[in-house]
Structure formats: C-alpha cells, structure tokens
Amino acid sequence: MKISRKLKRSILSWVVLSPLIVAVLFPFAVMFITAIKPATEVLKPTWWPSTPQWQNFITMWNATNFGAALWNSVYVAVLSTLISVFVSIPAAYALSRFRFAGKGFVQQFLLVSQMLSPIVLVIGLFRLLVALKLLDNLNAVVFVYATFNIAFSVWMLQSYFSTIPKDLEEAAWMEGATPWQALRKVFLPLALPAMTVTAIFSFINAWNEFVIALTMLRNQASYTLPIQVFSLVAGRYTVEWHHVMAAAFVATIPVAVIFAWLQRYLVRGLALGAVK
Amino acid sequence: MNRSIFTNPYVLIAPAFLLAAFIILWPLFQIGEISLSNVNRFGQLKGFAGLENFAAVVSDPQFLAAGWRTVIWTVGIVAGTILVSIPVALILNEDFYGRGLARIIVMLPWAVSLTMTAIVWRWALSGESGMLNSALKGLGLIDQNIQWLAQAATAFPVQITIGILVSIPFTTTIFLGGLSSIPDDLYEAAKLEGASGWQIFFSITLPLLRPFINIAVVMNTISVFNSFPIIWATTQGGPANSTDILVTYLYKLGFSFGKLGEASALSLMMFALLLVFTIIYVRLAMRGERA
Numbered sequence: 001m002k003i004s005r006k007l008k009r010s011i012l013s014w015v016v017l018s019p020l021i022v023a024v025l026f027p028f029a030v031m032f033i034t035a036i037k038p039a040t041e042v043l044k045p046t047w048w049p050s051t052p053q054w055q056n057f058i059t060m061w062n063a064t065n066f067g068a069a070l071w072n073s074v075y076v077a078v079l080s081t082l083i084s085v086f087v088s089i090p091a092a093y094a095l096s097r098f099r100f101a102g103k104g105f106v107q108q109f110l111l112v113s114q115m116l117s118p119i120v121l122v123i124g125l126f127r128l129l130v131a132l133k134l135l136d137n138l139n140a141v142v143f144v145y146a147t148f149n150i151a152f153s154v155w156m157l158q159s160y161f162s163t164i165p166k167d168l169e170e171a172a173w174m175e176g177a178t179p180w181q182a183l184r185k186v187f188l189p190l191a192l193p194a195m196t197v198t199a200i201f202s203f204i205n206a207w208n209e210f211v212i213a214l215t216m217l218r219n220q221a222s223y224t225l226p227i228q229v230f231s232l233v234a235g236r237y238t239v240e241w242h243h244v245m246a247a248a249f250v251a252t253i254p255v256a257v258i259f260a261w262l263q264r265y266l267v268r269g270l271a272l273g274a275v276k
Numbered sequence: 277m278n279r280s281i282f283t284n285p286y287v288l289i290a291p292a293f294l295l296a297a298f299i300i301l302w303p304l305f306q307i308g309e310i311s312l313s314n315v316n317r318f319g320q321l322k323g324f325a326g327l328e329n330f331a332a333v334v335s336d337p338q339f340l341a342a343g344w345r346t347v348i349w350t351v352g353i354v355a356g357t358i359l360v361s362i363p364v365a366l367i368l369n370e371d372f373y374g375r376g377l378a379r380i381i382v383m384l385p386w387a388v389s390l391t392m393t394a395i396v397w398r399w400a401l402s403g404e405s406g407m408l409n410s411a412l413k414g415l416g417l418i419d420q421n422i423q424w425l426a427q428a429a430t431a432f433p434v435q436i437t438i439g440i441l442v443s444i445p446f447t448t449t450i451f452l453g454g455l456s457s458i459p460d461d462l463y464e465a466a467k468l469e470g471a472s473g474w475q476i477f478f479s480i481t482l483p484l485l486r487p488f489i490n491i492a493v494v495m496n497t498i499s500v501f502n503s504f505p506i507i508w509a510t511t512q513g514g515p516a517n518s519t520d521i522l523v524t525y526l527y528k529l530g531f532s533f534g535k536l537g538e539a540s541a542l543s544l545m546m547f548a549l550l551l552v553f554t555i556i557y558v559r560l561a562m563r564g565e566r567a
Binding site for chain 2: 006013014017021024025029031042043083087093095097098100102113117126127151183207214215225230244251255259260
C-alpha cells in the first residue's frame, strides 16, 4: 500500500520535527497572548487572558509611538532597498558578462565587505556621520544600509544573471538594437524574478537591522521599529509588556507573512546563489 | 562594435563600488588611525600612541573573558545548528503530507528581526511572570521558577539556544540546495544493492553534502561571530558582564566607557580574524568549484 507508507512517513516526519516546531512557534504564541492580555493580568504567569483585550493594539499605537517608528522603518527599508538594487544591477551585469582588468579585485572587495558586519565598523561609521553632521539623520542610515546590502545583492544577481544566455542580447544587437534597448527589452524582463528576490532580502535586512540604528539614531523621532521596541524594554524599571508584545507582533507579522507567502521562491533563489 | 556605457564594465560597476568604498573604506581608515592614537572620550586625537591601545585591550581580563566566551558562543551555535539542520533538511527533502507548511514554519525565524526575537524571549524567560516557566511548570518539568536570564549559568546557554534556533533556516536552506543536487539514481542503485538507510546516509548523502556543510560552517561562523542583537536585547552582556562576547564588549568599550582607542584596536583585531574566516571560505568555495 503506497498511500499508507506516505502517511506513516508523514506522521514520523511531523513527530521528529515537532520539538523544533514548538520552539519556533513558542515566541509567536507568547507575543500574541501577552499582547491581548488585560494590563492587570500581564504579570501573572497564566497562559490565557480572562478576556482578550483587542484594544491593546490601539492603545499600544499611541503609547509606543508606533506610527512614527513604522513610518521611519518603511522609509529606511524602501529607500535603501531601491538604492542597493539600483546600483547592484549594473555591477552584477558587468561581473556576469564582461572580462576586464580589476574584476578579481572588485569581487574580492565585495566578498570582504560582505563578511564585515556593521558592528566591526561601527566606530568608524559613527565618526563618518559625525564628521558629515548626519547623526540622527534617516537618509544617512539609508545609505549605510544600502551599502551593506550591495555585496549580497551583487552576489545574488550575478549568479542569476549568469544563467541567462548571452546569445539573447547578442541576437538583439544583430537585429540592430542598441545595447540599452537590448538590456531593457530582452535582459531586464528575464532578470525580473532575480531582482525581486534580491529586493525582498534587502528589505527584510533593512527592516530588521539593529546596531546601526541603535548607534546612529539618538532621537526618538528618528527611531526605527526595532529601536523603538527595544527602547521600551531596555533600562526601564516598569515595562508595559502587553504594549511591547503588541508592538513586536504588529512589526513582525507583515514581514513574516510576506516571507511565508514567497518563501519557496526566496529559498530557491538563495539556494541557487549559494550553490553557484 | 557596441560602444555604449552599457557595455563598459567600469562605468557599470562604478556606482556600487564608489558607494561601498566610501562607506566601508573611510570608516576603516578612521578606525586604523584612532587605534594608533591617544584619544580622549570625545573622540579628539591627541598624538601618536604606537601600539598602546592594542596592548591595553590584550591585557584587559574582560577582553580575555569575552574572547573565550566568543569561542564557546560561536562553536556552540555553529555546531548545534549543523547538527539540527542536517536531519531537518533530510526530512524536508522527503515527500510527506504538510511538507509545505512544515517548511514555512521552519523558515519562519528568518523573517523576524533578531531584536524582536530576543525581546520576546527576554519576556518569555522572565523569572516570575515568564511563560516558559509557567509552561514548564504546567508540564510538571520544574516545580520552582528558574531565573533564566538573571544568572550566567543559565543565561548564556539560553542565548546560545536562541542563536541556534535563528540560524537553522539559513543552514537548512543551504542543505536543501545540496540534497537536491544529489542524483536520485545513486540512491536507487544503493537500494538495489541492499544498503540500509544508515549506510546510504553515511556513504552517499554525507560525503556528497560535505561541501555544503563546509560552506554552512564558515558562513555561520562569520554571522554568529558578528551577532549582536540576541545578547544585547536579552541581557546587554550582564549580569556583571558574564554574557559579554567580543561584539558586545566592543560596543561597551566604544559607546559606554568612551575608550575609543581601545575599541578601535579591538575592531581591527576582529577585522583581521574575519579576514582569515573569509580566506578559508574562498578556499572552500574554490575547491567546490573545481570538484
């Protein structure tokens, strides 16, 4: 019986995976349940609230300055993604299509800059922004995020671009198309999926970034979501945990849903990049 | 024949390269300059100091403790992640009911910011009101609340466990890519020869997965070594610096203690170490390419 064998395998698979699944879902459960607890019950170690307080999500919005932080996060993540993808596409195209002197150097530079996390450079970056008088400036953070995403984006895009045959553009040149026309009409449409995957990863990285924002954004008006939520917890004697968890939940769920929805393509794209 | 800026590689690379060079190299030179200077806590340079800053870092017992803890942190998380991810990838590579859902759940931590994850755990692990204690009590596993984050003996292992949980998605992805590159006929041939599941795993799957394991080890080592938010958002290196690793110690040196010279010297030392990891990675990746 073929079907029962698959059923047996399914049960076994889920049983083996169950500890990991519980560990992964546990923080989501904690976030959600704490977020809907009445303020008086938050510190009681019960699992379920006596009555779910959905209005916590509304009171949280003002109590945690959520709207401003949300806007800052969207602004920083969208702009830095656009910049990094915009400069990475031509660079990846050049690396996948042309041989030229200094190519090895560019690739090594990108590799090293990918291995460098912002934390190792944070003192130099801080001085850079101080020297440029750009501390507390969201646009400066946008450029730092964009830069730290370039290496990853070029690497992803390049491995995809190499799978698109060069003959296609050459055929377009033969037909009399200019290089720009060949790129726009032939190459870029084929590369669109790769650019989308790369952009989503850049967005998630920027959305979740912590060290740079913690160091460079000193005024609450410029906080992004991770810093805003962190500031509600760190160095405080009383923490409004139901508000913190409601804020964390609202900040986390949209990205998690997008990720879950596109997960198959994202993971396949990354696997392709990593194997190359 | 096609002379155009779109066929000139230097023009195409220039924007990405210049941006990266400005935002990475300038700070790097700054760090180099500060590390060799006497510097006050406002960041003003007061003359050449030679290697004094480096000597001060190396002779600081806190540095040695944080360095040793970084080794435990990195080895613990990387080894734990690999050991969990191999069976997880093997299972997710099989066809079973609900595999799509299982994959989504396993990959989920990837989409959540480490800061948020760490803050949620900080709350879940709280001694008196934390839901982990109440869950474990409910299951009858413990009968007294454990102050998970208030004592070094439990705080650091718990942080390592969180680190493993958030590293599994990326690592499993790499392994799934590796497993899909193993041709099915190999397994069929082995089955025809009457090989057992264990024999197939140890003589086919594991050797062919080796290059992917190597890459996963190096890439995880680099990201775990650099990982800041888990420790910073749960304990900030406390209690009494007992969970500091090099990155949190570096941050404290620079931004809490105002010892910019020593912090820069430490940054350079960590940069050198990361360079070594990178060279190992390149060697492994190139060996994989040649094979």
